[in-house]
Amino acid sequence: xxxxxxxxxxxxxxxxxxxxxxxxxxxxxxxxxxxxxxxxxxxxxxxxxxxxxxxxxxxxxxxxxxxxxxxxxxxxxxxxxxxxxxxxxxxxxxxxxxxxxxxxxxxxxxxxxxxxxxxxxxxxxxxxxxxxxxxxxxxxxxxxxxxxxxxxxxxxxxxxxxxxxxxxxxxxxxxxxxxxxxxxxxxxxxxxxx
Numbered sequence: 764x765x766x767x768x769x770x771x772x773x774x775x776x777x778x779x780x781x782x783x784x785x786x787x788x789x790x791x792x793x794x795x796x797x798x799x800x801x802x803x804x805x806x807x808x809x810x811x812x813x814x815x816x817x818x819x820x821x822x823x824x825x826x827x828x829x830x831x832x833x834x835x836x837x838x839x840x841x842x843x844x845x846x847x848x849x850x851x852x853x854x855x856x857x858x859x860x861x862x863x864x865x866x867x868x869x870x871x872x873x874x875x876x877x878x879x880x881x882x883x884x885x886x887x888x889x890x891x892x893x894x895x896x897x898x899x900x901x902x903x904x905x906x907x908x909x910x911x912x913x914x915x916x917x918x919x920x921x922x923x924x925x926x927x928x929x930x931x932x933x934x935x936x937x938x939x940x941x942x943x944x945x946x947x948x949x950x951x952x953x954x955x956x957x
Contacts, residue, residue: 772824773834775816779841782813783848790852800914807912810849814904817842842900843871849907858910858923859930866934867903870941877948884951895943899936906930 789797789806797805820838824830847868853859909916909926916922 770824770829770831770834771827772820772829773831773837775820775823776834776837776841779813779816779845782809783844786810786813787848787852790856803911803913806852807908810845810908810911813845814908843875846903846907847871849911853907853910853930856913858913858926863930863934866937870937874941874944877944881948881951895936895940899933899940902929902933902936906933 786806786809789802789809792802817838820834824834850859850864850867854861854864906926906929909922909929912922913926914922
């Protein structure tokens, strides 16, 4: 039997975590090694490739019957690390507002803590992933590579302009999804507070 730490889906999930210093490191390459446009392109391609493993590892886990509780834990952690790290890079590069970063990262911390607490009291179904959360993730996953690229895609699409709009849309959806999950959890919170 394959150990849960070394299944193909789990290795792909780990790859998203190990990708973080690589994506960040691209922007520290000397100008002689790569121009700003080349660094933007490399980071964008890396983000897209590693973000796609999020869909692929789940598909393979089901297809190869290699689902595990460890994989179910690690998968969202890897996603959150990757997104939060890239948002911080974008703030550093002055391509995203620090307020957006605070909303996105703050929400991830709050909802992760809420889910952990709900799991402890046996009410994790109350805060199961909802369509708003999925939509928020999709918008984030389009906004981030647009802002990493920071140029004209196919000489037509201004990815910076679109990325700024989308990251703010993602921030709004982030708050909306957080409110939704908190409302779902509120009856349990009230019951336990008595």
